[in-house]
Amino acid sequence: MSIDMTKPLPETQPWTQAFWDGTREGKLLVQVCRQCQARIFAPRKRCPQCWSSDLGWIESAGRGTVYTFSTAYSGVEPKFTDELPYTIAYVDLAEGIRLMTRIVGCDPAELAIGMEVEVVFHDRDGFRLPYFRPAQNGNADE
Amino acid sequence: MSDIAIVGIGEVPTARLPERTPWDIIYDTCIEAVEDSGIGKDEIQGVVSVAPVGQPVISGELAFGLLPERLGLKGVRDSAMVNAGGASTSNALRLAEQWIASGIADSVLVQQVTVFSTMPVAEQIDVFARAGIDMQWEYPYGTTYNIIMGLLATRYMYESGASPEEMASVVTALRSWAEHDPHSLFYGRPAPSVDQVLGSDMLNTPLHKRESNVLADGGAALVVVSARRARELGGPAAYKLGESARYFSGTCVERDFGTMADGWRVTAEEAMARAGVTREDIDLWNVYLAYPLAHPQMAESLGVAPPGEGARFFAKGRMSFGGDIAWSTIGDAPGRGHTGSGVGTATYVETARQLMGRAGQRQVPDCRFAYQNTAGGSGFNNIATIWGREA
Numbered sequence: 455m456s457i458d459m460t461k462p463l464p465e466t467q468p469w470t471q472a473f474w475d476g477t478r479e480g481k482l483l484v485q486v487c488r489q490c491q492a493r494i495f496a497p498r499k500r501c502p503q504c505w506s507s508d509l510g511w512i513e514s515a516g517r518g519t520v521y522t523f524s525t526a527y528s529g530v531e532p533k534f535t536d537e538l539p540y541t542i543a544y545v546d547l548a549e550g551i552r553l554m555t556r557i558v559g560c561d562p563a564e565l566a567i568g569m570e571v572e573v574v575f576h577d578r579d580g581f582r583l584p585y586f587r588p589a590q591n592g593n594a595d596e
Numbered sequence: 597m598s599d600i601a602i603v604g605i606g607e608v609p610t611a612r613l614p615e616r617t618p619w620d621i622i623y624d625t626c627i628e629a630v631e632d633s634g635i636g637k638d639e640i641q642g643v644v645s646v647a648p649v650g651q652p653v654i655s656g657e658l659a660f661g662l663l664p665e666r667l668g669l670k671g672v673r674d675s676a677m678v679n680a681g682g683a684s685t686s687n688a689l690r691l692a693e694q695w696i697a698s699g700i701a702d703s704v705l706v707q708q709v710t711v712f713s714t715m716p717v718a719e720q721i722d723v724f725a726r727a728g729i730d731m732q733w734e735y736p737y738g739t740t741y742n743i744i745m746g747l748l749a750t751r752y753m754y755e756s757g758a759s760p761e762e763m764a765s766v767v768t769a770l771r772s773w774a775e776h777d778p779h780s781l782f783y784g785r786p787a788p789s790v791d792q793v794l795g796s797d798m799l800n801t802p803l804h805k806r807e808s809n810v811l812a813d814g815g816a817a818l819v820v821v822s823a824r825r826a827r828e829l830g831g832p833a834a835y836k837l838g839e840s841a842r843y844f845s846g847t848c849v850e851r852d853f854g855t856m857a858d859g860w861r862v863t864a865e866e867a868m869a870r871a872g873v874t875r876e877d878i879d880l881w882n883v884y885l886a887y888p889l890a891h892p893q894m895a896e897s898l899g900v901a902p903p904g905e906g907a908r909f910f911a912k913g914r915m916s917f918g919g920d921i922a923w924s925t926i927g928d929a930p931g932r933g934h935t936g937s938g939v940g941t942a943t944y945v946e947t948a949r950q951l952m953g954r955a956g957q958r959q960v961p962d963c964r965f966a967y968q969n970t971a972g973g974s975g976f977n978n979i980a981t982i983w984g985r986e987a
Contacts, residue, residue, distance in 0.1 A: 457718045465731040496733045524746030529799035531725045534738040542743050544849055554734045554849040567754045583736060
């Protein structure tokens with residue numbers, strides 16, 4: 455068995471396609487239930503609160519705060535060693551969902567829980583992954 | 597009132613021994629457990645295998661019923677495998693309980709085997725990079741099991757104010773038990789000091805190399821009968837007295853740490869209430885969490901340490917070998933060596949061994965009641981059980 459060095463792409467479902475289409479347009483979308491108004495992450499086929507299939511999307515302002523983080527120095531898969539060190543975080547969006555992401559554009563020593571961050575999109579083979587960087591004033595495009 | 601009891605245990609030392617095949621381990625552990633129980637081999641009527649992690653060949657053989665035939669268990673009526681990651685053994689015991697209650701089987705053999713040492717490194721990396729991590733919302737960012745634990749520990753340290761030294765002391769405590777455990781990968785080896793833990797490489801903040809796990813090979817087996825049968829047999833036994841469970845989430849990022857900590861508390865309270873015991877009755881807190889950095893939070897959820905004080909309790913040596921709180925007396929995965937879902941099985945063997953009064957240097961004096969938990973995946977659930985040496 456050879457070591458797979460291909461960077462993984464999100465394994466999508468039909469009902470998550472809109473999320474990834476959104477990132478390609480520079481939009482961070484949050485799934486919402488039109489029946490019970492739940493904000494949903496990860497996106498579902500049916501609302502996890504009320505099982506409604508009447509689901510839609512709102513565009514996030516792309517701002518949030520760091521709930522927790524961990525900066526990797528070693529011990530990751532070979533396909534990611536070229537990116538070390540890197541920081542994985544949970545970010546709470548203002549729209550009420552929490553997602554796993556990367557924090558970029560920040561010295562790991564400066565990172566802190568509660569830090570305000572904003573989305574930047576990272577290109578990977580046809581996908582754009584939502585990463586976050588310390589919040590700045592102005593446009594959030596990378 | 598108890599329904600089932602463990603009346604026999606068998607276990608091989610955890611080690612990296614490529615020449616020791618899975619079937620070699622199965623023969624030794626299962627025969628030891630059956631002989632220990634005092635029950636004849638042909639009286640075993642059910643076999644439940646705990647699903648090993650990342651072992652497709654032996655998993656297939658065991659899931660499809662090869663064990664009773666190989667071991668010549670002539671009285672077996674049925675055989676099955678159960679899988680809930682690290683929580684598998686709790687479910688294997690539940691299936692045994694159901695078979696006994698429904699009359700399918702009077703005596704059930706539960707077993708686990710894992711051999712990591714013959715697994716190619718690339719395969720090990722692949723299995724542990726993907727298991728319990730969401731392929732769409734987590735894996736593409738380059739996360740790992742170690743990073744999942746780092747995320748939990750960073751938040752815990754922020755909320756509790758626990759220092760890196762206090763967190764590192766959990767490893768020292770767990771390994772102090774392993775030093776005195778003949779079935780441990782680290783038997784006879786002095787526990788690392790806090791300085792040695794903090795001096796090891798940083799894998800991902802705040803997790804040092806010595807705060808992660810070493811993969812190893814191992815196996816264990818348990819013989820389960822009805823509580824009535826256990827009393828008739830008359831030997832030492834571990835009686836299951838109470839149980840409770842909570843599901844949290846399959847995706848790491850959807851698992852709120854506060855909800856999880858509360859679930860750890862509630863399951864312990866419910867299991868103790870069903871067993872008719874209180875926290876003060878528990879002589880052994882046999883905690884299974886796979887990583888040391890989660891232990892302080894568990895100590896707080898169980899009410900063993902006050903809120904925010906879990907790590908400081910470890911730093912004071914209270915949970916170490918010789919301390920005043922008997923805690924994870926095989927040292928969890930960091931102490932035993934990580935055998936995937938096998939650490940959960942080994943923890944049940946230790947619960948039984950302690951209640952049977954056969955834990956050697958690690959024996960908890962007058963051990964009457966033990967708390968034991970298991971958790972699966974990256975922490976998708978928690979199953980709390982209470983065991984006693986009498987029904």
